[in-house]
Amino acid sequence: MASDSLTDRAKQATKIASQPEDYKVCEGCESIVARRVVFCPNCHGYRFNEQAQAVIDQAILLGGRERTSVVSDDLAH
């Protein structure tokens, strides 16, 4: 059900873009993570871009196409 997951992703992207102050973008793997986390749950990075515009841009990017790299599999190297 790729279309369903894409819809979910788009919904989540919309939610994130509507409240970017709750999120930040990992500079290691470009995942969107909750603002409260200290280390990225995907790559364990600790550098984040907390600018609202960066969060919105990334949410749109992730929501707008099929992409699986937000989960950790291909980041394990």
Ligand SMILES: [Zn+2]
């Ligand atoms: Zn990361």
